[in-house]
Amino acid sequence: MESYQLLQTIYEISKHDPKPETYPCKPRELILRLMQEWSLIQQLLTELEKEKLISTVQQDTLVIRITKEGILKIAELQSVLRKT
Numbered sequence: 001m002e003s004y005q006l007l008q009t010i011y012e013i014s015k016h017d018p019k020p021e022t023y024p025c026k027p028r029e030l031i032l033r034l035m036q037e038w039s040l041i042q043q044l045l046t047e048l049e050k051e052k053l054i055s056t057v058q059q060d061t062l063v064i065r066i067t068k069e070g071i072l073k074i075a076e077l078q079s080v081l082r083k084t
Helices: 003-013 029-036 038-050 068-083
Strands: 054-058 062-066
Touching: 003 029, 003 038, 003 062, 003 068, 029 038, 029 062, 038 054, 062 068
Parallel strands: none
Antiparallel strands: 054 062
């Protein structure tokens, strides 16, 4: 479930972009919002990438992007939470 909290954070960072799946989220943005150790965040990013909910690419720094599947997963989770 922690990985989905990270996915939610990535979504919150990128959702105001016209194309959220192209927004280049940086590690610093995640560290500042989550206040967790980078090693834990990296582990969770790996889990999300295996599920194809995010993509990562190493540029000058690591760039994290939410995928369309990730956006759909967030919408699904929000829908479930509203029903409870």
